[in-house]
Amino acid sequence: MHNASLARRLGAILYDSLLVLALMILATLVFIAMRGGESVESGDGSFRITLLAIAYLFYVGFWSRHGRTLGMQSWRLQLETADSKKPDVARASLRFFAGVLSLIPLGLGYWWQLWDKDGLTWHDRISGTRLRFYSKPDTDG
Numbered sequence: 093m094h095n096a097s098l099a100r101r102l103g104a105i106l107y108d109s110l111l112v113l114a115l116m117i118l119a120t121l122v123f124i125a126m127r128g129g130e131s132v133e134s135g136d137g138s139f140r141i142t143l144l145a146i147a148y149l150f151y152v153g154f155w156s157r158h159g160r161t162l163g164m165q166s167w168r169l170q171l172e173t174a175d176s177k178k179p180d181v182a183r184a185s186l187r188f189f190a191g192v193l194s195l196i197p198l199g200l201g202y203w204w205q206l207w208d209k210d211g212l213t214w215h216d217r218i219s220g221t222r223l224r225f226y227s228k229p230d231t232d233g
Contacts (some may be wrong), residue, residue: 094135096223100167108150115146122216134230148188150190170224181223187219 119142123132132139154161159171170188173179174200179187194201198213201214208217216222 093224093226096167096169096225097211098202098205100169100225101205101213101223104161104163104167104169107166109155109159109163110151112147113163115150116143119143119146148185151188151191152181152184155179155187156181164223168226168228169219170226172224179219183219183221187215187221190215190218193218 097175120132120139123142124130124137134140151161154164155171156179158165160169164171170178172186173183191201195213205211205213207215210222212222
């Protein structure tokens, strides 16, 4: 086991992004239905908060309950604290918001992993977590 590579992180992000996008589309349909078929304005505060809440609940829920999202599971990644435990809700929440901050400057917080001596991102460091890669166990025998 070792810290996850940037390529594996990006693969898991792509997979999870599709799942979160599907949930957001469903929420948008609910908003449209609640408005009698009227379109939803992107600047609508309650709509924006709902979309953020969907992403937050998806990531923090999976991280704090299982230590991984569905995308992370596919890429054999596990989120751990420094003592190799699943993060609690508070630490997972900190990681979520630190991850948003990592995206703002053109994803620099993610790219930082390429220069970090331990291969960690900004949100890894801020939240005291790390994303670990677990290779498949040998099945020879």
